[in-house]
Each structure stands twice: as structure tokens, then as C-alpha cells.
Amino acid sequence: MLKLIKNGEVYAPNYLGTKDILIANQKIAAIDDNIEITADGKHLEVIDAKNMVVSPGLIDGHVHITGGGGEGSFKTRTPELMLTDCIEGGITTVVGVIGTDGTTRTMTNLVAKAKALNEEGITCFCMSGNYHVPVKTLTGSVENDIMLIQEIIGAGEIAISDHRSSQPTKEELARLISESRIGGILSGKGGTVNIHVGDGASKLELLEELVETTDIPISQVWPTHINRNEELIEAGIIYAKKGGYIDFTTSSLDPDLENSDRKCSKVLKRVLHEGVPIDQITFTSDGQGSLPKFNKDKQFIGLGVGKVSSLFAEVRDAYIKENVPLEKALKVATENPAKVLKLETKGVLEEGKDADILFISKDDFTIHSVMANGKWLMHDSEYVVKGTFE
Secondary structure: OEEEEEEEEEEOOOEEEEEEEEEEOOEEEEEEOOOOOOOOOOOEEEEEOOOEEEEEOEEEEEEOOOOOEOOOOHHHEOOOOOHHHHHHOOEEEEEEOOOOOOOOOOHHHHHHHHHHHHHHOOEEEEEEOOOOOOOOOOOOOHHHHHHHOOOEEEEEEEEEOOOOOOOOOHHHHHHHHHHHHHHHHHHOOOOEEEEEEOOOOOOOHHHHHHHHHOOOOHHHEEEEOOOOOHHHHHHHHHHHHOOOOEEEEOOOOOOOHHHOOOOHHHHHHHHHHOOOOHHHEEEEOOEOOEOOEEOOOOOEEEOOEOOOHHHHHHHHHHHHOOOOOHHHHHHOOOHHHHHHHOOOOOOOOOOOOEOOEEEEEOOOOOEEEEEEOOEEEEEOOEEOOOOOOO
């Protein structure tokens, strides 16, 4: 069936104005001022998107799809991601990572969950490894994982500047990133390495040293949790101005986050004002990851669970509350992560790209409908599909 979206205000995420969008075979076939198609109702669905913002579906590049946690013992292992979590948050592409626990959270489980989410209707990829170096891979090496396993597109999340990391040396990290990069080059994938940055005093120093003393491009690494504290935000601004990507985490346990300067929407406004190019900035949710609290002695004292719905919430707040232009607010969760991860068919509304489309009500800027690969996941605020066990 063909689908024809009419009268929507299209942000691709660049503003295109009121346009029609024709969808065929799960792809965007055309975007134009007035598309006319003659077909009966069995072969053509016409969608009136009047009073809607039509944008790319969101990309969440850092989600613990098999659950995370465990910092407070086995009972604190967080649950798996469910399909409706993504639909509710307008997310049509998700990238799975493991995290601290690389023993009970395995690569076989991660890849199986990615395959399941793909079967259920969204697009899911994953990363090879977890916090620790050397990484625990599926096939024996990061390069082989990326080259031979369709769902695996890079490595991570590798932890630095954190008491829970394996304290990798520059040489160990350089070797891992090089292996991921080569695997990506040989397989046509990004080979991006997702770097978890903790609250350690060294901040981004290891990455800066690595870029300065090796031939590894700064774009090969993607440090996340940059809004963890004020010192790391400042280091991130410097790093981004050197050409690096910086990622802000939308989930938080901080009860005062709404008024905090670390809130993603506020940080986005700040770093843009300080001259960081919008193309260097991304948001991810850290969904289903544990949000542990530690005291001053690094002892575990509490735990929460990250929510993927926080991704759209922070994009919305950046636009509504912080007056960030909508094009820029959308870019950090659509076009930019697609470029970081080198997902060629994702992140923009353009002819030939996947028909991953978000419909946002202009009245209150809430999610009205979600389409992934040309199929409805949510329509008129009602779920069209749910996860197998939901």
C-alpha cells in the first residue's frame, strides 16, 4: 500500500514548510508541494497531517535493551526494554549497549534482543562489549563482530574516568578503537565507539591524548554523559570545539533536575550559545540503564531506571522552554546521531530514506502518531502494535 501524507509542516529536520510526503515500499518516495495519486482505497492511504509537525522518528543511540544495573547486587538488575516504551517516546531506531555488567548481560542476549525488536517493528542495532577492556565479544574480536553480525555497528559502552571502569590505558583504548574502525570500514558500517564518561577527575583527557598522539579521527569516538557535572560540561565544550562529538544523557535520578543547569535542554541552549556547532551535539536516553547513587566514598546507596521517553521530553523542553529553534532541537535526536553512527538511511526525511516518521501535535507539542519503516506503530494516539508479551 502507498501512503500519502498531506498538509503537514515538515521538519526534515531542516524546515521545509508545508509539504506532502509519498511513502512506498517502506521508503520515502517523494516530498513535494502537492502530490496527487490516483488509486483506490485498497492501495492508497491518505493521511491528513494538518496542524501537525512531521519530523523524522527519533534515534536513541544508547539504550540498555536487555536491562542494565546490578551495582547494588543481583536484585538491582533492571528490566528489558519493551516495544511500547519506544513507541511512546517517538523512537523508531534504537542502539543497544550492555554497561557495567558484562558477565550476566551477554553479547548473545544483546544480539537476540536486537533481532526481536527488529521483528516487532522498529530498527535496532547494538554495540560490541561493555564497560571493560578487554571487551567480551560475540565472535572473538570487535572487528569480526562488526563485520559478520548484521546488528553490530560499533563498540561500547567503554568506561573511562569512572571507578567502575577497568582503567584502560591509552594504548589499550587506541587498539580497541582502531579495531572497531577497521571493522566498520570493511563492512560499510560506522565502527563508532561509545565512551561512557564518569565523574573522575581526568574527564576527557584520555580521549584528547589519544586523538593528539595517534592517527585515530576524533569522530570515531562518541563520549556520553557529558552533562554529568559542571566540570565535564566545560571539558565537553572544549572537546566539541576541537571537532569531537558530545552526547548529553536525558535520564536522571536528580530530583532537582528540572531546575538544574545539567538538564539536557538547558545544556543544549548553553553550549550553542558558547559556540559549539549543532552538528557536534547529540541526546541519548540511557534507557533501561541503572541510575545508581553513590556516596562520597563511592559506596552504592540507591538506584533508579532510565526511561527512553526522556529523549523526546528533553527535545520538547529545548524547543518549548529554552527557545532552541525546532530544527536544532530535533537534530540532536535525529540527523546528528545518524551521522555519528553512519546510519545512511536514517535521521532525515528525504527521498530514498526509510519512512520513519513522527507526527507531533502543534497544539501542545505531544506525540500524536509514530510510523517506522512505513508502518504505523501509533496512530491517533493509539497503539497499533505492541510487544509480543505486552
